[in-house]
Amino acid sequence: MTDLLTDHQIDDELGGVPRWTRVASEIHGSFRAGSFVGALAFVNAVGALAESAGHHPDIDIRYDRVNLSLSTHDAGGLTGKDFSLARQIDIAAAGLVD
Numbered sequence: 648m649t650d651l652l653t654d655h656q657i658d659d660e661l662g663g664v665p666r667w668t669r670v671a672s673e674i675h676g677s678f679r680a681g682s683f684v685g686a687l688a689f690v691n692a693v694g695a696l697a698e699s700a701g702h703h704p705d706i707d708i709r710y711d712r713v714n715l716s717l718s719t720h721d722a723g724g725l726t727g728k729d730f731s732l733a734r735q736i737d738i739a740a741a742g743l744v745d
Contacts, residue, residue: 649719649726660730666740667733670716672724674733678713678744685743686713692739700735702728713744 652660657669667676680686686708693715697703705716715736717729 649722649728651719651722651724652726652730657725660727664730664733664737666737667717669725673716673718674725674729676715676717676733676736678715678740680711680713680744682711683708686711689713689740689743692743693736696732696735696739700728700732702732704732704736 661667661669661674664674664676666678667674669675678689680689690706690708690713693704693706693713702717702719707714707716717733718724719726719728
């Protein structure tokens with residue numbers, strides 16, 4: 648099992664992923680893709696990253712907006728796995744979303 652991060656560690660990690668905010672035991676990121684097709688392309692990129700990491704976000708698509716939530720469910724909160732995937736998603740977003 649992966650260790651839960653402390654509040655201080657979470658605050659430090661959030662500094663490296665400015666698109667993400669903490670809501671209770673999750674981090675949330677919101678991305679605008681410009682079109683529904685663009686949103687789907689972004690979700691496919693996120694899916695590939697998630698499969699590679701073995702760590703899967705909750706995904707909500709609203710036309711051109713993609714909302715993602717990350718939490719390590721088996722640990723009961725936020726771990727380094729969440730922030731690692733958030734950083735990877737942000738890199739992928741650079742070429743696909745606003």
